[in-house]
Amino acid sequence: MVTLTTFSLLSPQTGTDYRIFVEAPETTDEPGPWPALVFMDGDDLFELATAAYGEVRASNAVPPLLLVGVGYGARPMLFGSWTTFTYAKSANKRLRDYTPTPMQPEPESGGADAFVAFLADTLLPSSRSATTCGAQRADSWAFLGSLAVIHALLQEKPVFTRFLASAPSLWWDDRSPLKQIATRREIHRNYPRNFI
Numbered sequence: 001m002v003t004l005t006t007f008s009l010l011s012p013q014t015g016t017d018y019r020i021f022v023e024a025p026e027t028t029d030e031p032g033p034w035p036a037l038v039f040m041d042g043d044d045l046f047e048l049a050t051a052a053y054g055e056v057r058a059s060n061a062v063p064p065l066l067l068v069g070v071g072y073g074a075r076p077m078l079f080g081s082w083t084t085f086t087y088a089k090s091a092n093k094r095l096r097d098y099t100p101t102p103m104q105p106e107p108e109s110g111g112a113d114a115f116v117a118f119l120a121d122t123l124l125p126s127s128r129s130a131t132t133c134g135a136q137r138a139d140s141w142a143f144l145g146s147l148a149v150i151h152a153l154l155q156e157k158p159v160f161t162r163f164l165a166s167a168p169s170l171w172w173d174d175r176s177p178l179k180q181i182a183t184r185r186e187i188h189r190n191y192p193r194n195f196i
Contacts, residue, residue, distance in 0.1 A: 004021070004022070005022045005024070006020065006022070007020050007022075008073070009123065011114075011118040011123075012122065013114040013121070014111060014115060014118055016072070016097075018072065019042065020068065020069070020071070020126070020127065021042045021069035021071065022068050022069075022127050023050050023067040024066050024067075025064040025065075034063070034064050034065055035063065035066070036065065036066040036068055036124070037053075037067050037068065038068045038124075039068070040069075040094065040146070041070075041071065041094065042069025042070050042071030043071035043072060043073070043075060044085045044087075045069065046069035046071070049069065050067055066127065068123070068124075068127045072086065072093060073091055074086035074089045074092060093111075095108055096108040096109060096111040096115075097112065097115035098146065099111065099112055099148075099172060100112040100113070100148075100150075100151040100172070100180075101176050102173075103173040112147075112152075119152075146165055146166060147165075149163050149164065150163075150168050154181065
């Protein structure tokens with residue numbers, strides 16, 4: 001049994017009003033706090049992600065999780081047997097939020113620092129209070145969202161403890177994420193060599 005909550009959340013860091021989707025286990029069945037899985041493109045992917053998680057959870061292969069999807073308030077459109085995603089809609093700011101550096105000819109790009117600050121300082125506290133787990137902290141945080149994941153991982157003090165990047169756009173801005181990794185390895189000699 002799960003509890004689904006959706007709400008709008010204005011980010012002081014980006015100035016965007018996000019649509020947040022939260023699915024939490026019933027506290028009577030599995031009391032929290034729960035680790036959270038935060039993922040991007042919630043408008044398009046929340047239902048798919050929760051369905052996939054439900055199948056894996058039914059086999060007890062993963063623990064109970066607080067699922068948090070971040071969207072922009074647009075819903076995908078159904079046309080016959082196929083769906084159009086919301087990525088190209090004007091309210092969708094993924095190009096700004098998920099990119100670590102500005103790059104021409106994309107004038108809105110390069111807002112990942114503000115977006116990661118929003119996740120850490122605004123979204124996670126709000127997600128906890130919007131669910132039955134109250135103000136309790138989860139043991140670990142995971143973050144799914146491609147290029148933004150790599151950027152969050154490379155922070156001096158990462159907010160999350162686990163990261164999953166599915167086909168990140170490492171080509172962005174003349175491969176700037178790879179250059180950032182190389183710089184981090186020079187500064188921190190114990191940086192994992194098998195990372196990427």
